[in-house]
Amino acid sequence: MSKRTITRDNLSEARILVVEDEPMLAFAFEESLVEAGYEIAGVASRVGQALKIIERGECDAAIIDANLAGVSAGPIASALAALSIPYIVVSGYSQEQQQGAFHGALFIQKPCGLGDLIRAVGGLFVAPLLRLPGAP
Amino acid sequence: MKTSTTPKSSLRAECDELRVRLEEAEDILAAIRSGEVDALVVESASGPRLFTLPGLDAETNRFRGEILAQISDAVIVSDGEQRVIYLNAAAEQLYGVAASEALGRAVSNLYSIRWRDPDDEAAEESDLRENGEWLGEKEHVTQSGQALCVESRVTMMREIPGMPRGRLAVIRDVTERNEHKDKVRVSEIRYRRLFEAAHDGVLLLDPVTGKIIEANPFMSQMLSYPHDYLIGKELYEIGLLKDAGASQEMFRKLKSANEVRYDNLPLEGRDGQHQEVEVVANLYDENGRPVIQCNIRDITERKRAEEHVKLLMAEVNHRAKNLLAVVAVMAQQTAKLGDPATFALRLSDRISGLAAGQDLLVKTEWQGIEMADLVEAQLAHFRELIGTRVLLEGPPARLASASAQGIGMALHELATNAAKYGALSNREGKVHIRWQLTYGHDQIFSMSWEEHGGPKVPIPTRKGFGQIVIGRMAEAAVNGSAVIDFREKGLSWNLSAPAEDVLALALGRPQ
Numbered sequence: 001m002s003k004r005t006i007t008r009d010n011l012s013e014a015r016i017l018v019v020e021d022e023p024m025l026a027f028a029f030e031e032s033l034v035e036a037g038y039e040i041a042g043v044a045s046r047v048g049q050a051l052k053i054i055e056r057g058e059c060d061a062a063i064i065d066a067n068l069a070g071v072s073a074g075p076i077a078s079a080l081a082a083l084s085i086p087y088i089v090v091s092g093y094s095q096e097q098q099q100g101a102f103h104g105a106l107f108i109q110k111p112c113g114l115g116d117l118i119r120a121v122g123g124l125f126v127a128p129l130l131r132l133p134g135a136p
Numbered sequence: 137m138k139t140s141t142t143p144k145s146s147l148r149a150e151c152d153e154l155r156v157r158l159e160e161a162e163d164i165l166a167a168i169r170s171g172e173v174d175a176l177v178v179e180s181a182s183g184p185r186l187f188t189l190p191g192l193d194a195e196t197n198r199f200r201g202e203i204l205a206q207i208s209d210a211v212i213v214s215d216g217e218q219r220v221i222y223l224n225a226a227a228e229q230l231y232g233v234a235a236s237e238a239l240g241r242a243v244s245n246l247y248s249i250r251w252r253d254p255d256d257e258a259a260e261e262s263d264l265r266e267n268g269e270w271l272g273e274k275e276h277v278t279q280s281g282q283a284l285c286v287e288s289r290v291t292m293m294r295e296i297p298g299m300p301r302g303r304l305a306v307i308r309d310v311t312e313r314n315e316h317k318d319k320v321r322v323s324e325i326r327y328r329r330l331f332e333a334a335h336d337g338v339l340l341l342d343p344v345t346g347k348i349i350e351a352n353p354f355m356s357q358m359l360s361y362p363h364d365y366l367i368g369k370e371l372y373e374i375g376l377l378k379d380a381g382a383s384q385e386m387f388r389k390l391k392s393a394n395e396v397r398y399d400n401l402p403l404e405g406r407d408g409q410h411q412e413v414e415v416v417a418n419l420y421d422e423n424g425r426p427v428i429q430c431n432i433r434d435i436t437e438r439k440r441a442e443e444h445v446k447l448l449m450a451e452v453n454h455r456a457k458n459l460l461a462v463v464a465v466m467a468q469q470t471a472k473l474g475d476p477a478t479f480a481l482r483l484s485d486r487i488s489g490l491a492a493g494q495d496l497l498v499k500t501e502w503q504g505i506e507m508a509d510l511v512e513a514q515l516a517h518f519r520e521l522i523g524t525r526v527l528l529e530g531p532p533a534r535l536a537s538a539s540a541q542g543i544g545m546a547l548h549e550l551a552t553n554a555a556k557y558g559a560l561s562n563r564e565g566k567v568h569i570r571w572q573l574t575y576g577h578d579q580i581f582s583m584s585w586e587e588h589g590g591p592k593v594p595i596p597t598r599k600g601f602g603q604i605v606i607g608r609m610a611e612a613a614v615n616g617s618a619v620i621d622f623r624e625k626g627l628s629w630n631l632s633a634p635a636e637d638v639l640a641l642a643l644g645r646p647q
Contacts, residue, residue, distance in 0.1 A: 022458055023542055023612035027604060028465040045612060067454055069538060092457030093450060111461035114468070 015041035016121060017059040019050045019076055020090070021068045025110075029063055032114040033121070045069075050076045059085060061124050063117065066091035066102060074101025086124040090117070210307040213293070218243050221302065230309055231278050250275035250283070260290065264303070268292040273310065285311040337432035339366075343390070343419065346370050346383055349427075358413075358434060360406040375404035376415070376432070390419045390428060400435070411436050459494070463487060469601040489514060489548030496544075497537050504534040504640025505544075507571050507583075514547040518560060525560070530571035533581065534640040542613020543583070543631070549602040550585050550629060559590035559626050579635035581614070587626030595622045614638045 016038045020026040026043050033040060041059035044050035046068055053059060054076070062080055064073045066089050073089075078101055080087045089102050092110040108120060204211050210227035214220055220238045223246075228235055231246045238246060251257050251274055263270040270290045277283050287310045293302040331338055337355035339348050351366040359366070359374055371377045377386065389396045398415040405411065414433045419426060470483045492513045496505045511528055512519070518526055535543065547569075551560070559565030571583035587593075596603070603620065606629055610618045616633020 021538065022462060023609040024462045024465050024545075025458070026612060027609055028468065043612070045615075092454035092461070110457040111464045113464075 012037040013039065014060045014125065015039040015058060017041040017050065017053055017062040018043045019045075019062060019064040019068070019073060021045040021065060025065070028114060029117065032118055036118045036121075038121070047071060047073060047075055051079055054079050054083065054085070057083075061085060061121060062087040063121065064089050066093060072101065077101050077105060088117070088120050088124065210305075210309075212243065212246070212305045212307065213302060214243050214305070215302040218303075220246070227307070230284070230307070231276075232280055245279075247276035247278050247284075250277060264290060264292055273314075276307070283311075284309050285314045337413075337430075337434075339371075339430040339432065341371070341428040341430065343387060343426045343428050346387060348374075355432065358403070358405065358411065358432065360409075371430075376401065376413075386417060387428075390417055394419045403432070403434075412439050459490070462490065466490070466601075469604070473600060485552065486545075486548065489545060490541075492516060492548075493541050493544035497540065502537045504536055505540040507533040507535060510535060510540055510544050511547060511569055514544050515551050517555070518551065521560070525565065526567045526569065528569050530569075530583070531573060533571060533573060533638075535638060536640045539614045539633075539638045542610050545613075546606040546610040546618075546629075546631070547585070549605045550627075553602055553627070554587055554590070557591070558593065559587035562590060565590035565626070573635055580632055581616075581635040581638040582630065582632035584631075585627070585629040587628070590626050592624055593622050593627055 016033050018026055018029045018033070018040065020029060020043070023045075026045065030040055030043055041062075042049075042053040044053060050062075050064075050073070054062075062076070062085065064076055064080075064087055066073050077087065077089065087105065088108055089105045090108050090110055090112060106120065106124075108117060204222075204224045207224060208226055210230045211222070211224040212220060212227050213222035219240055219242055221240070223233075223235055223238055227233075227246075228238075231238075233246055249257075252272075256272060256274065260270040260272065268291065271288070273285065273287050275283050276286050287308045289306045291304045291306075293304055331352050334352055334354055337358045338350075338352040339355055340350040341347065342349050348366050348369050348371075351363055353363070355366065356363050361374065366374060370380065371383050371386070372379050377383050386396055396415075396417045398413075401413050401415055403411045403413045412435050414435050415430055417428055417430045419428055421427075466486050467483055470486060471479050473479075474482065493505075493510070496509060496513055507530055508528060512522065515522065515526060522528065554560040554565075554567060559567050566588050568586045568588070569583070570586075571581070574580045574582065599607075607618050607620060610616075610631055611633075614631065614633035615637040616631060619630045621628040621630075
């Protein structure tokens with residue numbers, strides 16, 4: 001499926017990928033997104049699972065946990081950036097502990113309010129919040 | 137001629153004997169005249185008596201006596217029967233005996249001997265017999281019981297005709313000297329051992345030439361160079377400082393400050409292996425000669441440990457925040473049902489379940505939790521029922537921490553539900569908890585929770601948070617599938633997943 005342009009007007013068509021290894025948080029993110037009117041592109045708890053969903057072109061934005069069972073989610077961020085798909089990094093690590101792969105990304109610190117998260121997702125489509133590497 | 141009653145033959149014998157005695161007496165007189173005898177011991181009814189002889193040159197003799205009296209070594213002369221015929225003032229003092237008491241009496245009255253080595257006694261006798269002289273150390277115990285360490289030089293006296301050869305002993309009290317030597321030796325052994333056994337590299341350098349004059353074994357070990365290779369080298373030649381300039385800089389600093397410290401220097405050994413070392417150099421005075429001591433400590437391990445702590449801190453931060461996020465979701469989900477009082481109870485109950493799981497994870501250092509331990513921790517409220525109404529059955533299975541958290545939360549919800557509505561809400565209901573590993577192409581972990589004997593189970597009309605926890609959350613935690621069956625006779629819950637996603641690494645798996 002091809003990439004769509006999501007604006008304020010067709011927000012509800014936006015498919016969000018949730019990458020989170022903690023089932024409770026994945027559930028909460030998913031539930032909140034659905035309640036806010038988004039579609040869920042998928043829930044992934046491992047890098048490989050997430051990359052498959054991205055490759056299929058099935059997502060318009062993503063929420064990524066920076067650390068997936070001790071493995072950096074950096075490759076997911078790179079794959080999204082290469083496709084100019086906006087994303088938010090949710091992390092328990094302080095920003096200075098993060099490594100280069102997420103450079104310039106929008107960070108939300110855990111524990112975060114679900115309302116803040118939903119607002120941030122909406123923001124991804126309203127204004128170019130991110131200067132993604134490789135973005136036109 | 138008048139005939140005597142004495143037979144002629146006996147007269148002749150007496151005459152011969154007298155002649156022999158006369159000859160002996162003439163020999164002794166000759167010896168006395170030639171100055172070979174200074175004193176005589178004569179047996180008498182009241183015991184042996186000593187007669188000193190002025191000799192030919194009385195003045196010379198007196199002078200010699202004076203010298204002997206002033207000498208600090210004890211001098212004892214004994215006759216062939218080991219009786220004292222002379223002792224000087226130093227000997228009187230050493231043994232605490234006046235000459236008048238000692239003279240003519242056995243030497244053994246002055247002291248008894250303790251040999252260092254039991255063979256020494258025989259060695260002394262044979263040396264004296266063959267070489268006329270013996271030198272050695274032994275212990276003299278005085279009459280008052282004091283043990284003296286002495287160095288004794290014993291010389292056989294020249295032969296005086298008709299007398300058994302006497303002995304001249306020059307005795308030096310070396311007790312103090314030996315004690316001092318002993319202290320020095322002990323000290324040397326002690327500090328040598330420190331030097332040899334130290335787990336720091338130690339180098340001694342000549343500040344004038346800048347060259348290594350001593351290196352301990354650990355230094356050789358650190359650098360993989362043999363000891364002899366290190367001696368005579370400069371620091372930069374063994375990979376410690378980068379060049380001769382850095383070496384000179386260190387010496388210059390040492391001269392002004394006496395101590396130079398480098399917290400972190402790269403050290404390259406012979407095999408090219410890099411180590412991080414801490415170097416402390418001190419300039420010391422060694423008996424008037426300056427010497428530099430360098431202590432070199434390998435801090436590679438310490439730095440690694442520091443890095444590890446940093447990593448752990450980041451990990452703890454991550455886990456703590458994750459846990460807080462989980463608690464936040466729990467609160468939000470719990471709040472969907474019931475009044476504030478029920479919410480507070482339900483939430484704190486769920487948080488204690490989460491905390492019980494965390495305790496186990498911390499105890500096992502996130503290396504995995506035994507299934508049976510997890511069940512017991514989550515069913516702590518029903519501890520007294522375990523074995524009677526709550527039956528556990530399964531092989532040892534060590535769960536990875538993520539699956540342990542998911543299964544733990546599910547068990548907590550199941551137990552809470554059973555206590556409220558199910559088999560644990562009456563007096564006779566039972567819960568069977570079983571788990572197993574089935575081996576096939578892929579190993580499968582499966583577990584079940586089955587209730588019997590409780591009140592009839594009504595099928596819930598809406599899907600609460602508890603159901604989500606035992607359903608999709610448990611599934612996500614183990615990457616498996618969960619089946620919930622609200623049977624009339626009691627709830628049944630089954631969870632199965634690939635063992636590799638459930639179990640902790642390297643444990644519970646067939647090789």
